[in-house]
Amino acid sequence: MYLTYFNGQWTEGNVPLYGAMDHSLWLGSSVFDGARAMHGKLPDLRPHLERVISSADKLGLRCPLSVDEMEALVREGVAKFPADAELYIRPLVFGTDGFLIPVAEASQFALTLFDAPLPPFAGFSACLSTLLRPQASMAPTDAKASALYANSTRAMREAKARGFDQAIMLDADGNVAEFAASNLFIVAADGAVVTPKLNGTFLAGITRARVIALLASEGVTVEERTVGKEELMTAREIFSTGNYGKVTPCTRYEDRTLEAGPVARRARELYLAFTETS
Ligand code: PMP
Secondary structure, eight states: EEEEEEETTEEEEOOOOOOOOOHHHHHOOOOOOOOEEEBBOOOTTHHHHHHHHHHHHHHOOOSOOHHHHHHHHHHHHHHHHHHTEEEEEEEEEESOOOSSSSOOOGGGEEEEEEEEOOOOOOOEEEEEEEEOOTTTTTTTTTSOBGGHHHHHHHHHHHHHTOOOOOEEEEOOOOEEEEETTTTEEOOOOSSOOOEEESSSSSSHHHHHHHHHHHHHTOOOOOEEOBBBBBGGGGOOOEEEETTTTTTEEEEETEEEEEOHHHHHHHHHHHHHHHHHOO
């Protein structure tokens, strides 16, 4: 089921939101975020709502609702689903008026909730993309802007065409940035748990930050540093973090087979335990 809140009411189905003249349709002024409900628990909901407000600001839009208002709507919407539902929660802010530059005050808000079971802890395959994450001077990389996904989905299409599930993208300096739509961690050859240091080219994932904190609470320090692409060939584990799948292991990288390893497994368990407390 899809359920959307727009202009003061909840409606089921694929609710039309845009007009032919709307800025977001014409020039891509839309931002979104993705959170999850898992049997009524809402892990890190507020950071996701805070981020949609800041993403909107970065694009010259203005989210018309506060975090508290959005949270109340999310809770109202989640209560309309069965208690054990696993849902994707997608707040969206988009521009309507404006010729070239969007009129911030005319930004619109919509919130869509839909069934999306948490993927199992099963391995996925990934290849190295020929496409790069743009630098902060080339695209609104500090926002979760829909426009960025035009390139990320090109990378995914390229990966699919090569027979892989996912793409790993490098930054413009040739270092590992992230998967096309999730953050990347490795367990390096020396056993260190490592994730690329934030450098403004890829999303500062909320799940990434949560997993770093959860592993730290177990005494496992995650090194945030530059990761060279050659390290993907020697890593003991490669795994992804992101709202959709939370923690999932990459079990094939190019022609290498990897195990769904103990660090990824522990990070997933810790995340699920954290969910119960949220
Ligand atoms: N990078 C990209 C490009 C993404 O789309 C996502 C999913 N939101 C992530 C990373 C992971 O971010 P988060 O943990 O905040 O969902």
